[in-house]
Amino acid sequence: xxxxxxxxxxxxxxxxxxxxxxxxxxxxxxxxxxxxxxxxxxxxxxxxxxxxxxxxxxxxxxxxxxxxxxxxxxxxxxxxxxxxxxxxxxxxxxxxxxxxxxxxxxxxxxxxxxxxxxxxxxxxxxxxxxxxxxxxxxxxxxxxxxxxxxxxxxxxxxxxxxxxxxxxxxxxxxxxxxxxxxxxxxxxxxxxxxxxxxxxxxxxxxxxxxxxxxxxxxxxxxxxxxxxxxxxxxxxxxxxxxxxxxxxxxxxxxxxxxxxxxxxxxxxxxxxxxxxxxxxxxxxxxxxxxxxxxxxxxxxxxxxxxxxxxxxxxxxxxxxxxxxxxxxxxxxxxxxxxxxxxxxxxxxxxxxxxxxxxxxxxxxxxxxxxxxxxxxxxxxxxxxxxxxxxxxxxxxxxxxxxxxxxxxxxxxxxxxxxxxxxxxxxxxx
Amino acid sequence: xxxxxxxxxxxxxxxxxxxxxxxxxxxxxxxxxxxxxxxxxxxxxxxxxxxxxxxxxxxxxxxxxxxxxxxxxxxxxxxxxxxxxxxxxxxxxxxxxxxxxxxxxxxxxxxxxxxxxxxxxxxxxxxxxxxxxxxxxxxxxxxxxxxxxxxxxxxxxxxxxxxxxxxxxxxxxxxxxxxxxxxxxxxxxxxxxxxxxxxxxxxxxxxxxxxxxxxxxxxxxxxxxxxxxxxxxxxxxxxxxxxxxxxxxxxxxxxxxxxxxxxxxxxxxxxxxxxxxxxxxxxxxxxxxxxxxxxxxxxxxxxxxxxxxxxxxxxxxxxxxxxxxxxxxxxxxxxxxxxxxxxxxxxxxxxxxxxxxxxxxxxxxxxxxxxxxxxxxxxxxxxxxxxxxxxxxxxxxxxxxxxxxxxxxxxxxxxxxxxxxxxxxxxxx
Numbered sequence: 001x002x003x004x005x006x007x008x009x010x011x012x013x014x015x016x017x018x019x020x021x022x023x024x025x026x027x028x029x030x031x032x033x034x035x036x037x038x039x040x041x042x043x044x045x046x047x048x049x050x051x052x053x054x055x056x057x058x059x060x061x062x063x064x065x066x067x068x069x070x071x072x073x074x075x076x077x078x079x080x081x082x083x084x085x086x087x088x089x090x091x092x093x094x095x096x097x098x099x100x101x102x103x104x105x106x107x108x109x110x111x112x113x114x115x116x117x118x119x120x121x122x123x124x125x126x127x128x129x130x131x132x133x134x135x136x137x138x139x140x141x142x143x144x145x146x147x148x149x150x151x152x153x154x155x156x157x158x159x160x161x162x163x164x165x166x167x168x169x170x171x172x173x174x175x176x177x178x179x180x181x182x183x184x185x186x187x188x189x190x191x192x193x194x195x196x197x198x199x200x201x202x203x204x205x206x207x208x209x210x211x212x213x214x215x216x217x218x219x220x221x222x223x224x225x226x227x228x229x230x231x232x233x234x235x236x237x238x239x240x241x242x243x244x245x246x247x248x249x250x251x252x253x254x255x256x257x258x259x260x261x262x263x264x265x266x267x268x269x270x271x272x273x274x275x276x277x278x279x280x281x282x283x284x285x286x287x288x289x290x291x292x293x294x295x296x297x298x299x300x301x302x303x304x305x306x307x308x309x310x311x312x313x314x315x316x317x318x319x320x321x322x323x324x325x326x327x328x329x330x331x332x333x334x335x336x337x338x339x340x341x342x343x344x345x346x347x348x349x350x351x352x353x354x355x356x357x358x359x360x361x362x363x364x365x366x367x368x369x370x371x372x373x374x375x376x377x378x379x380x381x382x383x384x385x386x387x388x389x390x391x392x393x394x395x396x397x398x399x400x401x402x403x404x405x406x407x408x409x410x411x412x413x414x415x416x417x418x419x420x421x422x423x424x425x426x427x428x429x
Numbered sequence: 430x431x432x433x434x435x436x437x438x439x440x441x442x443x444x445x446x447x448x449x450x451x452x453x454x455x456x457x458x459x460x461x462x463x464x465x466x467x468x469x470x471x472x473x474x475x476x477x478x479x480x481x482x483x484x485x486x487x488x489x490x491x492x493x494x495x496x497x498x499x500x501x502x503x504x505x506x507x508x509x510x511x512x513x514x515x516x517x518x519x520x521x522x523x524x525x526x527x528x529x530x531x532x533x534x535x536x537x538x539x540x541x542x543x544x545x546x547x548x549x550x551x552x553x554x555x556x557x558x559x560x561x562x563x564x565x566x567x568x569x570x571x572x573x574x575x576x577x578x579x580x581x582x583x584x585x586x587x588x589x590x591x592x593x594x595x596x597x598x599x600x601x602x603x604x605x606x607x608x609x610x611x612x613x614x615x616x617x618x619x620x621x622x623x624x625x626x627x628x629x630x631x632x633x634x635x636x637x638x639x640x641x642x643x644x645x646x647x648x649x650x651x652x653x654x655x656x657x658x659x660x661x662x663x664x665x666x667x668x669x670x671x672x673x674x675x676x677x678x679x680x681x682x683x684x685x686x687x688x689x690x691x692x693x694x695x696x697x698x699x700x701x702x703x704x705x706x707x708x709x710x711x712x713x714x715x716x717x718x719x720x721x722x723x724x725x726x727x728x729x730x731x732x733x734x735x736x737x738x739x740x741x742x743x744x745x746x747x748x749x750x751x752x753x754x755x756x757x758x759x760x761x762x763x764x765x766x767x768x769x770x771x772x773x774x775x776x777x778x779x780x781x782x783x784x785x786x787x788x789x790x791x792x793x794x795x796x797x798x799x800x801x802x803x804x805x806x807x808x809x810x811x812x813x814x815x816x817x818x819x820x821x822x823x824x825x826x827x828x829x830x831x832x833x834x835x836x837x838x839x840x841x842x843x844x845x846x847x848x849x850x851x852x853x854x855x856x857x858x
Contacts, residue, residue, distance in 0.1 A: 029775075033798065114820055118809055125801070127831055211831055232661065232832040253854040260856035346458075368849050369462065372554070380547055380852030389857065390848070391543055402556050402640055402845040403661040404833040416831040419819070420797050423809030425682040427689035428818065 016192065017201045020156055021209025023186035024129040028154035030184050032126050036103040038181055039150055043099035046146065046177030047092040054088045054172055057210070060169035061138065068136075068162050081136050081163055091142045091170075094394055100147045101393040104412045105152040119422040124415045126152035128211035131202050132396070133225060135217040136160030142165045144216070145174050147187040147396050151414040154184075156210065158191040158199060160217075203228040216397050234405055234413075236397035238324040239269030239352035241382040244341040244367065245289065246358035247280035253379060254285060254357045259292050261355065261382040267326050269398055270353050270375075270385030274321060275332040276341045279305075282334045290332065298328045300369060305334040321348040338363050342370045349373060352400055353385040373405040439789040446630045449585055450638025452615035452720040453558040457583035459613050461555050465532040467610055468579055472528035475575065475606030476521040482602055483517045489598035490567065497565075497591050505696075510592055520571045520599075523823055527575045530822040534829050535843045548851040553844045555581035557640035560631050561825070564629050564646035565589030570596045573645070574603050574617040574823050580843040583613075586637065587620040587628060589646075611649060632657040643838070645826050648753075655737075663834055665826035667753040668698035668781035670811040673770040673796065674718065675787035676709035682808060683714060683786045688721050689810040690784065698827055699804075699814030703750060705770045708734075710764045719761065727757045734763040744787050750777040760806065767792050771799045778802060781829055782814040803829060803836040 031039075034190045050057070061083040068081055074193040104124050111121040130153045134140045141159055148155035171190045178187050191198050203213060207230050214234045215225035223237055243261050245254045261272035275293075277286045287309040293300055301316040313332075320331040321344070335341050338356070345354055353378040356367040364378040375385050375398075387408030388396025395408045405413035432658050439506060446611045452690075479486070490512040497510055515752035540550040559582045565571040569824040570588055577584035586783045587773045588596040607616050620627050636659050643663045644654035651664055672690050690701035704722075706715045716738040722729055730745040742761075749760040750773070764770050767785070774783050785796040793807040804814050804827075816824025816837030824837040 029801075032801070084648055112820060114818070116814065118818075120819055124830075230656075232644075232830075250854070256854065256856050264857055296472070330446045364851075372458075373463070373847065375848045375850060377850040378852060380850055380855040381857050382516065383857040384547065384850065384855070389543070389547075390549055391541060399660075402554075406845055407848045419836045421804060421806040421809055421813065423807060423813075425685065426809040426813070427685050428693055428810050428812040 013193065013195060013197055013201060014205070017198060017206060018051070018209075020189055020191065021206045023128070024154040024156050024189060025209045027184035027186040028126065028128050031107070031149070031152045031154055031187055034152065034183060035118075037174065039103065039152070039184060040099045042149060042178045042181035042183050043095050043146055044177075045180045046142075046174050049173035049176045050088055050092040050095070050142070050170070053169070054085060057083060057088055057166065057169045057173075058085075060165040063165045064163055068087070071162075073162065077136070081138065081165045081166070083138055084164060091139050094139075094143060095146045098150050098394050098411070100413055101150060103150070104262070104415050109417055117424060118426055121420045122417050123420050125418050127414055127416050129154045129156065129209055130414065131156045131158070131206070131210045131213045131231075133147070133158045133199060133202070133213065133215050133221065134160065135221060136163035138163045138166035138170055140216055141170045141190070142174065143394055144214070144396055145171070147394055147411055149178070149412060150409040151185060153414055154186065155188045156191065157188065158202060161194040166196055169327050170360065200228060204230045207231055214396055232404065233401075234397070234399050234409055235401045236269070237352075237400040238275065238350050239385070239398070239400075240322070240348065240350040241270060241272045241352055241385070242276055242322050242341075242349060242354040243272045243344050243382060244276040244335075244338070244345075244354070244356045245278060245281065245285055246338060246356055246360065246363055247278040248360035248363060249278075249285065249357040250282065250359055251285050251288065255289055255292050257355065257357055257379070257381050258289050259296060262293060262298060262330050263296055263328060264381070264383045266328050268383065268386075270382050271326065272355075272382045273324055273330065275330055276335045276344055277332070278338070278341070279334050279336050286334065293330060298330055298350040301329065301331045303333040306332045324350070338367055342367060345371055345373070350397065350400060351383045353377070355380060355382050374398065440592075442622065442624060442626055442630060443634070444522070446627060446635060447638075449618055449620065450558070450635045453583040453585050453618060454638045456613040456615040457555065457557050457605055460578070460581045460583055460616055461534070463581060463612060467612060468532065468581070469528045471578060471607045471610035471612050472524050472575055472804045473606075475571075475603050476524040476528070478602035478605045479517055479521040479524070479599070480590055482598070483514060484597045485513060486602075487514075488518055489594040489707055492594045493565075493592055500591075502591065506565070506591075508833040510595070512567055512595060512707055516568065520568050523568075523572060524575045527579050527823050527840070530579060530840055532579070532845050534766065538846055545855050546853060547855055550849045551846050552849050553846050556843055556845050558583045558585065560585045560587070560635070560639045560642045560660075561845065562587045562628060562631070562642065562644050562646070562650065563589065564650060565592035565597035567592045567599055570599045570619070570750070571603065572823055573643070573825055574600070576697050576823055576840055576843060578607070578616060580840040583615065584617045584845055585620065585631065586617065587631060590623040593623055629657060633659045633723065633725065636660055643825055661833065662830075663826070663828050664830045665698070666781075666829040667779050668700070668775065668814070668827070668829075669703065669753050669779040670699060670701045670773050670781055670814070671705055671770075671778060671783040672811060673702045673705040673764075673767070673774075673783070673785045674707060674710065674714055675767060675789065676707040677789035677792060678707075678710065678714060678786040679788055680714055680717065683716055684721050686784065686786055686808070686810050687718050688725060690812055691722060691759050692725055692727055692757060693810070693812045695757050697812065699811050700755065701784075701811045702753055702759065703777070704759055705764045705773055706761070707767070707770070708763050708765050715763065722759060727759055730758065730760045735761045753779070771796060774800055774802070779829060782806070782811045784809060784811050799858045803827065817846055
């Protein structure tokens with residue numbers, strides 16, 4: 001009897017959650033030893049199950065959407081919640097892609113021999129049990145579960161209550177694939193209750209079972225997790241990303257990159273929120289870049305110099321430099337060269353992703369060395385802040401932490417390592 | 430005015446601690462950009478200062494020892510606290526060795542080019558500000574400070590109150606070397622108060638300044654840190670290390686390794702605490718191994734089979750399998766083959782270091798794969814669990830965590846990374 005299969009709200013939350021933890025820990029020790037073939041077989045079967053059960057998935061999703069509309073959820077939230085045939089196919093394709101990634105587990109990261117003949121290897125192993133707490137995006141159930149499976153970790157998933165029926169239907173596909181491949185059903189479990197107390201219990205009272213928590217969602221969710229968690233957290237805070245246009249920037253390149261960095265998609269964490277333009281090229285570069293943004297429908301909030309170039313520019317307030325708009329709005333100011341740009345980013349940035357546009361290699365290097373962000377780019381759009389674009393396959397998010405994993409978190413970042421030492425009878429003098 | 434220079438107990442603890450944090454953060458941004466030459470110059474000068482000021486160090490240590498004797502501290506604690514000319518020279522030599530290590534900062538860990546021409550490099554950077562909380566071992570002030578310096582991190586050190594004068598004298602040598610090399614005095618700071626509330630403040634109220642906490646000391650210290658810390662912790666829990674003597678073990682090798690693993694030094698975390706002997710070779714291997722231990726003055730606490738081989742063997746209680754003796758005592762039992770050994774280690778071990786003695790490669794691989802500890806050895810003593818023995822230079826401890834760093838924590842483990850992306854105008858489609 002798996003507690004996760006019981007979809008009623010439990011009377012005794014602690015008992016249910018501990019059972020979930022015990023099952024996850026048991027599954028993790030099997031998954032740690034699973035072969036690449038077994039894990040990939042499970043993933044391929046999951047993709048097949050998602051495709052085969054698309055009618056059920058759409059029906060479950062319709063129940064969620066109906067309830068969400070009745071609760072008066074906004075259009076953007078309904079859009080995030082909604083599944084359709086294309087989105088189901090995209091999920092399935094994502095799982096197929098994870099199957100194609102190299103297996104990180106068992107790989108030798110480093111190996112050397114000591115003068116006494118000891119052979120020392122650092123070998124990748126799973127983290128163990130990963131708890132993932134996310135908002136009402138049904139696809140995260142699939143993405144996060146599949147990434148954990150590939151990296152040999154057991155997953156305990158807790159999605160937003162608005163997506164509960166969709167998540168359960170997707171989870172059934174995951175379990176179907178896992179079991180068909182001969183792996184434990186508890187490899188990926190869904191917290192069986194929408195009781196909010198379950199999140200607190202997962203964060204603070206399951207240290208015996210849970211090795212890492214990954215919050216995936218907005219600022220308030222991540223903040224809650226970081227405040228309450230008694231196990232390590234891979235945090236994904238906001239992306240207040242900057243583009244700095246240097247005096248030696250090619251104007252055409254700067255125009256193309258700024259527009260792309262802000263407007264390609266405004267709701268992603270790698271979207272630029274602040275434009276910094278070097279005072280030394282403001283006379284030539286500022287107006288065309290700002291007019292491009294305005295003409296494309298972007299609101300620009302600028303300092304005096306930026307306001308001077310176009311009447312449509314609004315005045316920026318101090319708060320604007322601290323704001324992740326996630327919308328077609330950008331803050332903009334003129335700064336006195338690369339060091340002032342670095343200082344602005346240090347003061348207001350979120351250490352996520354920043355780009356410099358310049359033809360000057362020394363200035364670029366100065367920026368790349370001094371900006372202390374997970375991702376620093378030269379002559380490229382901040383919208384490349386994405387595990388897929390980095391060639392890492394899927395990602396569970398972009399870490400803004402410095403500890404364990406920084407930047408895109410893919411299968412390799414969901415691992416630990418151990419030292420395997422081979423001797424021939426060595427004792428220590 | 431540096432708060433750390435003020436050695437009186439402060440009236441306003443929060444203000445003092447925040448000032449320490451601000452200074453550390455400022456120093457960290459300078460250290461992150463310091464050259465290898467500058468850091469090594471500082472380290473070499475620190476070693477010189479320790480040697481030049483040894484009379485002052487011994488005088489300061491004498492004050493600590495006098496107070497400790499008056500408080501009735503035990504012989505083992507007094508021994509850990511005591512400095513002499515040899516120990517000072519060993520500290521200085523340790524700093525020289527850290528100077529000789531490769532600089533981890535700025536190293537490219539991985540680099541690849543994407544189909545769109547983006548060049549992506551994962552480059553090592555410091556963690557930032559590291560808080561180190563330790564007991565009354567004066568040398569940790571020197572070791573931990575020097576490791577942080579080499580890895581480009583600012584350090585906030587909080588040592589045990591019994592070693593306060595020794596730590597301050599050593600800290601003065603560190604600052605002398607750092608300043609002479611042109612680096613910020615606040616690169617290594619000592620918490621200027623022995624007020625115990627300072628530890629709590631450092632753990633929970635300095636998240637704006639402190640990136641990582643490293644507790645170095647006994648079980649209760651580490652447990653307190655893990656319970657209270659609001660920043661990531663690199664934990665060093667106990668080492669309940671096992672040696673498993675398999676049916677295919679060479680007896681002479683097994684005898685040499687077991688005696689070394691237990692008795693070379695009993696107070697280190699890599700010392701063996703439990704001996705597991707395969708039932709299939711107990712008739713030949715158990716008695717000589719147990720008699721070696723007994724004859725060397727080791728107390729043996731065994732199950733029935735072990736007690737049967739020698740009248741000096743005491744009976745093991747359930748608690749013995751859970752105990753890190755850190756003394757000349759070992760628990761011993763007969764198990765039914767490698768899988769039973771793995772199961773015993775899984776149930777009672779602390780995931781630190783375990784060794785299998787066997788001539789059978791398949792059995793060895795089974796053990797190395799299935800034992801989930803930071804260090805697993807084949808045909809070698811558990812006493813090799815040490816950063817120096819691994820060729821990593823000095824270590825700040827052995828991590829029993831799975832997150833970020835596992836096993837010996839040297840300069841490389843005190844780092845993070847960032848992604849440096851070089852383009853030629855790429856925008857994301």
